[in-house]
Amino acid sequence: MRHNNKINCIDCENTNCFIKKHCLDNIEQSVRIHENKFVNRYTKNQLIFMEGNFVDSINFIQSGRVKVFKKGAFGKDQIIRLISDGEIFGHRGLSDAEKFSISATSITDTMICSFDKPFFFKLLKSTPELTFNLMLYFANELNHGENKLRDLAIFNVREKVAKALITIIAAYGLNKENEINHAHELSRQDIAELVGLNSNQVTKILADLKEDNILETDNKKIKIINLKKLKEIVNI
Amino acid sequence: MRHNNKINCIDCENTNCFIKKHCLDNIEQSVRIHENKFVNRYTKNQLIFMEGNFVDSINFIQSGRVKVFKKGAFGKDQIIRLISDGEIFGHRGLSDAEKFSISATSITDTMICSFDKPFFFKLLKSTPELTFNLMLYFANELNHGENKLRDLAIFNVREKVAKALITIIAAYGLNKENEINHAHELSRQDIAELVGLNSNQVTKILADLKEDNILETDNKKIKIINLKKLKEIVNI
DNA sequence: GAATTGGTATGATATAAATCATCAATAATC
DNA sequence: GATTATTGATGATTTATATCATACCAATTC
Numbered sequence: 001m002r003h004n005n006k007i008n009c010i011d012c013e014n015t016n017c018f019i020k021k022h023c024l025d026n027i028e029q030s031v032r033i034h035e036n037k038f039v040n041r042y043t044k045n046q047l048i049f050m051e052g053n054f055v056d057s058i059n060f061i062q063s064g065r066v067k068v069f070k071k072g073a074f075g076k077d078q079i080i081r082l083i084s085d086g087e088i089f090g091h092r093g094l095s096d097a098e099k100f101s102i103s104a105t106s107i108t109d110t111m112i113c114s115f116d117k118p119f120f121f122k123l124l125k126s127t128p129e130l131t132f133n134l135m136l137y138f139a140n141e142l143n144h145g146e147n148k149l150r151d152l153a154i155f156n157v158r159e160k161v162a163k164a165l166i167t168i169i170a171a172y173g174l175n176k177e178n179e180i181n182h183a184h185e186l187s188r189q190d191i192a193e194l195v196g197l198n199s200n201q202v203t204k205i206l207a208d209l210k211e212d213n214i215l216e217t218d219n220k221k222i223k224i225i226n227l228k229k230l231k232e233i234v235n236i
Numbered sequence: 237m238r239h240n241n242k243i244n245c246i247d248c249e250n251t252n253c254f255i256k257k258h259c260l261d262n263i264e265q266s267v268r269i270h271e272n273k274f275v276n277r278y279t280k281n282q283l284i285f286m287e288g289n290f291v292d293s294i295n296f297i298q299s300g301r302v303k304v305f306k307k308g309a310f311g312k313d314q315i316i317r318l319i320s321d322g323e324i325f326g327h328r329g330l331s332d333a334e335k336f337s338i339s340a341t342s343i344t345d346t347m348i349c350s351f352d353k354p355f356f357f358k359l360l361k362s363t364p365e366l367t368f369n370l371m372l373y374f375a376n377e378l379n380h381g382e383n384k385l386r387d388l389a390i391f392n393v394r395e396k397v398a399k400a401l402i403t404i405i406a407a408y409g410l411n412k413e414n415e416i417n418h419a420h421e422l423s424r425q426d427i428a429e430l431v432g433l434n435s436n437q438v439t440k441i442l443a444d445l446k447e448d449n450i451l452e453t454d455n456k457k458i459k460i461i462n463l464k465k466l467k468e469i470v471n472i
Numbered sequence: 473g474a475a476t477t478g479g480t481a482t483g484a485t486a487t488a489a490a491t492c493a494t495c496a497a498t499a500a501t502c
Numbered sequence: 503g504a505t506t507a508t509t510g511a512t513g514a515t516t517t518a519t520a521t522c523a524t525a526c527c528a529a530t531t532c
Contacts, residue, residue, distance in 0.1 A: 070386045078386040095376035102382065124371075128364040131371055135360075138374035140331035145381040146338065150306045150314040152388050153432025157519070188480065196389025198520070203481060219480070219528070393489065424510065434490070439511055455498065455510070474532090481526070488519070497510070502503105 006039045007062070016086025017060055018137075019113075022130040023123065036119045042106040044185065051103045055093030057114040061085055064110025065172065065185070068102050069193065079193045082107075082171035091134075093117065107185045152196055155234070160195035161205040162233035165215075165222070167194055179223045187220070242275045243298070252322025253296055254373075255349075258366040259359065269359070274350045278342040280421065287339045291329030293350040297321055300346025301408065301421075304338050305429065315429045318343075318407035327370075329353065343421050388432055391470070396431035397441040398469035401451075401458070403430055416458045423456070 009019055010030060024030045039062065042048060048059070051071050061084060068081040068089055080102060083089060092101055094117075115123070124131045151163055168180050168191070188199035188206075206222070209215050214230050216223045224230065245255055246266060260266045275298065278284060284295070287307050297320060304317040304325055316338060319325060328337055330353075351359070360367045387399055401416065404427070408417045416422075424435035424442075442458070445451050450466050452459045460466065 070382060072386050072390045076390050078389050080382050080385065092375050092379045092382070095372050095379060097376075097379060101379055124368060125364075128361075128367065131364065131367050132360060135367055135371040135374060136331050138371060138378060139328050140333075142374060142377055142381065143328045143331060143333060143337050145378065145385065146306060146316050146328070149316065149381065149385055149388065150308050152385065153314050154308045154312050187478095199480080200482095200522095201520075207481070217480090435510080436491080436512095437489075439509095443511075453510095476529105476531070478529085479527085482524085484522085484524105486519105486521075488517105490515105490517070492513105492515075494513090495511080498508080500505100500507070502505080 006034065006037060008034050009037070012062065014062055014086045017062075017113075018086075018088060018130060018134065019060065020086075022133055023127050029123075029126070033115075033123070036115055038114045038116075040112050040114065042110045042112065044106060044108055046106045048104040048106060048112060049090065049100055051100055053100045055090070055098060055100055055117060057090060057116055058088065058094065058120045059090045059104075060113045061087050061089070062111035062113050064112075065107040066104055066110060066112075067107050067190070068104045070102050076196075076198075077193050078196065079190065082168060082194075084172065088134075088137075091138075094120075151234070155195075157197060157201050158205050158208065159234050160197055161191065161202055161209070162230055164191045164194040164197075164202075165224075165230060166234065166236070169224070169227075174224060177223060178225070178227075179221055242270065242273060244270050245273070248298065250298055250322045253298075253349075254322075254324060254366060254370065255296065256322075258369055259363050265359075265362070269351075272351055272355045274352075276348050276350065278346045278348065280342060280344055282342045284340040284342060284346075284348060285326065285336055287336055289336045291326070291334060291336055291353060293326060293352055294324065294330065294356045295326045295340075296349045297323050297325070298347035298349050300348075301343040302340055302346060302348075303343055303426070304340045306338050312432075312434075313429050314432065315426065318404060318430075320408065324370075324373075327374075330356075387470070391431070393433060393437050394441050394444065395470050396433055397427065397438055397445070398466055400427045400430040400433075400438075401460075401466060402470065405460070405463075410460060414460045414463075416460065 009017070009024060012020060014020060019033060023033060038057070042064070048066065049057075063085055065082070065084045066087075066089060067079055068083065069077050069079045071077055081089070089104055090100065090102075124134070152160070155163060165180065168186065172180070174180055188202045191197075192199045192202045206215070206217050209230070210217055212229070214224075214226045216225060245253070245260060248256060250256060255269060259269060274293070278300070284302065285293075299321055301318070301320045302325060303315055304319065305313050305315045307313055317325070325340055326336065326338075360370070388396070391399060404416055404422065411417050424438045427433075428435045428438045442451070442453050445466070446453055448465070450460075450462045452461060
């Protein structure tokens with residue numbers, strides 16, 4: 001992690017970003033944002049912050065991919081979100097929590113824009129549009145979270161694996177060859193941690209799905225043959 | 237469900253309510269709020285709204301208790317929240333969702349204050365303080381949701397039952413006899429649906445916990461003997 | 473290119489969970 | 503107060519899941 005030449009938000013190509021969308025109306029504020037922005041670069045698999053750390057920042061992905069996860073008992077982690085360009089994270093720290101309740105690591109090479117909490121609060125107070133849209137965004141995230149909760153409570157192992165694959169596809173898409181995990185960043189263990197399984201179970205179900213001509217595996221590579229059938233497993 | 241004599245928010249005793257806390261600063265707005273407020277009374281076990289219904293309102297509990305749940309496959313529902321006085325629900329509908337992704341029913345006799353969505357949006361726009369605090373509230377709810385997700389993914393049946401009981405206690409407390417309040421309104425099935433089990437499993441674990449002197453059961457009544465030990469099961 | 477490492481694949485086994493059948497207790501209805 | 507539903511309790515059985523042991527494969531290091 002090291003400081004880097006900062007891109008000004010105005011020049012940033014990331015149109016998905018909350019700051020870009022809602023905070024650059026007046027010049028004065030744009031300047032203050034640039035002054036208060038920290039930009040850090042992370043290489044693959046670096047820890048960005050850890051559960052228990054003092055909440056000192058709100059973060060946005062300028063480019064790259066990040067996994068947000070929680071530590072559970074017996075080293076059984078749970079991946080909460082897979083996110084990419086423009087998405088905000090660490091925002092649970094906006095509530096009265098003093099410490100991060102989650103950890104975050106980079107999956108690929110990643111650039112993160114951060115603001116310290118007091119500045120971000122000032123920004124929220126002076127930009128109702130930002131606050132409003134953040135509120136809507138959170139309402140939507142709550143929706144997703146509740147769907148996930150129900151799914152985890154009800155799904156069997158096969159359905160959970162299908163769900164995990166679909167989650168990855170929703171977050172990062174498929175490449176031209178219909179493969180997920182393009183750069184082979186996500187292990188069986190990661191897939192397992194998305195849905196509360198262990199890597200062994202994932203491997204076995206992947207073999208079953210291969211048998212059923214739903215996908216093909218070649219080491220870490222997973223090629224989707226029949227996305228429709230995969231989705232049918234989880235009823236979508 | 238029938239319309240009722242409306243209490244004016246200013247006279248309402250519910251200090252926990254978002255509207256009460258953030259929206260009554262100016263007289264003009266107070267009047268508009270009162271004019272646009274619908275108050276409905278529900279008796280025990282009535283459906284307030286159902287998953288799939290068109291989102292037409294944002295709701296607050298004036299008094300009473302409500303369970304918010306999602307329908308899953310094979311009639312296996314999942315209880316998302318147990319809430320009471322002052323709490324907001326149906327707010328996932330604030331996002332672009334057109335239809336409720338959850339159902340809500342009254343657990344006890346309950347009074348619900350509602351605003352239609354367009355009015356509530358206007359209220360949010362004209363009251364940044366409300367929007368801001370709602371945003372923080374949602375951030376906090378996201379935290380809770382993620383904890384629950386991890387717990388469901390990792391806990392075994394015994395731990396899940398303990399978790400369910402603690403959830404009920406956190407929501408509705410214990411009475412003087414250390415009994416789970418309103419336990420007679422929550423069935424084994426409800427306890428099961430809090431943590432993705434079936435009623436049979438709950439019954440069995442309750443018998444175990446009785447054996448371990450952690451609680452006593454007498455039909456629907458559940459009396460907590462050793463709360464500390466109960467919490468230890470889920471590591472809190 | 474042999475050796476090490478980290479992840480993946482797979483069958484056997486042990487354990488946990490879900491289901492089923494039955495009975496008992498309570499609440500609701502007439 | 504007898505009858506009928508409903509819900510809770512419990513043991514037996516089936517099924518699903520988690521764990522273990524081992525082998526395999528590919529990438530990396532020496």
